[in-house]
Amino acid sequence: VTGPTEAAGAPRTLRVVSVSLGSSRRDHAVRVVRGGARFEVERRGVDGDLAAAEAAVRALDGRVDAIGLGGLDITLRVRDRVFTLSDGARLRDAASITPVVDGGGVKDTLERRAVEGLVAEGILGPGVEVLCVSALDRFGMAEALDGAGCAVVYGDLMFTAGIPYPIRSLDELAEMAHRILPQFAKLPISMLYPVGAAQERPPDPRFAPYYERAAVIAGDFHLIRRHLPDRLDGKTVLTNTTTAEDVRWLAERGCARLVTTTPVLEGRSFGANVIEAMAWAYAGGFGPGAAPAAEALSTVLDRLAIGPASRTLSLPEVS
Amino acid sequence: LSVAADPLTEALTGFAARINEDARLRQMISDWDRTVRCVATDSGRVAGLKVEASQVSVTGGGEAEDILLEAVEPLLVGMFSGEVSPTEPYMDGRLRVRGTQEDVLRLDFLSLMIWGE
Numbered sequence: 001v002t003g004p005t006e007a008a009g010a011p012r013t014l015r016v017v018s019v020s021l022g023s024s025r026r027d028h029a030v031r032v033v034r035g036g037a038r039f040e041v042e043r044r045g046v047d048g049d050l051a052a053a054e055a056a057v058r059a060l061d062g063r064v065d066a067i068g069l070g071g072l073d074i075t076l077r078v079r080d081r082v083f084t085l086s087d088g089a090r091l092r093d094a095a096s097i098t099p100v101v102d103g104g105g106v107k108d109t110l111e112r113r114a115v116e117g118l119v120a121e122g123i124l125g126p127g128v129e130v131l132c133v134s135a136l137d138r139f140g141m142a143e144a145l146d147g148a149g150c151a152v153v154y155g156d157l158m159f160t161a162g163i164p165y166p167i168r169s170l171d172e173l174a175e176m177a178h179r180i181l182p183q184f185a186k187l188p189i190s191m192l193y194p195v196g197a198a199q200e201r202p203p204d205p206r207f208a209p210y211y212e213r214a215a216v217i218a219g220d221f222h223l224i225r226r227h228l229p230d231r232l233d234g235k236t237v238l239t240n241t242t243t244a245e246d247v248r249w250l251a252e253r254g255c256a257r258l259v260t261t262t263p264v265l266e267g268r269s270f271g272a273n274v275i276e277a278m279a280w281a282y283a284g285g286f287g288p289g290a291a292p293a294a295e296a297l298s299t300v301l302d303r304l305a306i307g308p309a310s311r312t313l314s315l316p317e318v319s
Numbered sequence: 320l321s322v323a324a325d326p327l328t329e330a331l332t333g334f335a336a337r338i339n340e341d342a343r344l345r346q347m348i349s350d351w352d353r354t355v356r357c358v359a360t361d362s363g364r365v366a367g368l369k370v371e372a373s374q375v376s377v378t379g380g381g382e383a384e385d386i387l388l389e390a391v392e393p394l395l396v397g398m399f400s401g402e403v404s405p406t407e408p409y410m411d412g413r414l415r416v417r418g419t420q421e422d423v424l425r426l427d428f429l430s431l432m433i434w435g436e
Contacts, residue, residue: 157428161421161428162424163425163428164347164349179432180428180432183407183427183431183435186407187406187410187427191424192424
């Protein structure tokens with residue numbers, strides 16, 4: 001992979017847009033240089049309106065280098081099975097020219113690296129208690145935590161359906177996934193994941209004891225926030241996308257360390273879908289198929305110098 | 320002398336028994352005391368479920384409900400006997416549901432845990 005060049009040899013600017021079902025309040029645009037390429041990266045939130053997201057993807061098709069989807073997945077991989085989500089497929093199919101990606105490949109790559117990094121630092125390891133608020137949207141992270149010997153509570157039922165049942169093994173998680181996902185994949189994403197204004201509701205701390213027991217809280221930030229308790233003293237949060245406001249929230253609750261699986265650009269971490277879209281744009285595609293091979297994606301991410309970011313939190317630093 | 324239950328009540332009875340026999344499913348309803356009312360739009364038959372203290376029982380459907388399910392009787396019977404998944408009828412409007420999203424999701428989840436792949 002050599003990155004994009006025009007006939008004259010000068011690198012052209014690659015344009016990447018993330019269409020997110022999340023709040024438009026988080027919209028932003030930045031210019032970054034990575035791997036010798038210039039990127040214009042923009043996020044457009046549609047406040048939970050799937051039809052608006054579809055229209056946005058259609059309008060961007062052929063006009064940008066890659067489109068990321070935020071706030072929903074196109075596919076979920078659970079061990080050797082892949083489940084396609086109806087809403088995600090609808091948005092993917094709204095574009096016929098420009099690749100549309102959900103960040104699943106990046107999550108499977110960078111979240112494993114983030115876990116390996118925390119193992120190397122001694123923060124994760126055998127017996128360390130971890131609350132993984134949702135694993136079905138990031139099975140690679142779940143496999144990495146399990147592989148590290150951590151005592152993981154997978155909170156998928158609690159955090160997506162409010163069901164007070166902690167899943168304590170990867171086998172049980174996979175067994176449940178294989179039972180429910182063929183049908184749940186057909187449901188509107190808004191039934192399974194907070195989108196639009198639902199992302200900004202005050203946290204409901206009903207699952208606080210699971211946060212309290214864990215040394216590390218891992219997974220999607222909107223789900224972590226959904227049931228965030230008042231205190232997170234001394235804990236590490238391993239998550240994906242955070243804003244400056246999110247970081248302040250965590251610091252105010254005493255969270256000691258924040259590890260984001262994607263780097264901080266212009267003060268905030270970008271969603272995995274954005275990073276995957278940048279990788280697609282940079283590589284000029286990964287050939288046929290819905291997702292690049294892990295090795296190819298890993299190589300491009302290395303070229304772009306994109307990897308997890310870790311920071312110690314304290315209130316003076318974030319005020 | 321016993322009187323055979325109608326098909327809807329029979330299906331609900333089987334559904335309730337499967338949950339009551341399964342410790343894992345009982346834990347999943349441990350915080351969930353609810354009433355479910357099923358109305359068959361073709362036959363007019365009404366029946367229901369009551370979830371209380373991690374146990375499910377069948378009712379005549381006369382109580383004020385937390386979740387209301389309305390569909391033709393064969394569809395309701397099929398859903399509660401595991402022959403039909405509720406997801407597609409819900410999505411295409413053959414099954415009308417009234418209740419909170421979280422309650423509806425939990426009921427759907429329970430049926431998939433019993434009869435899913």
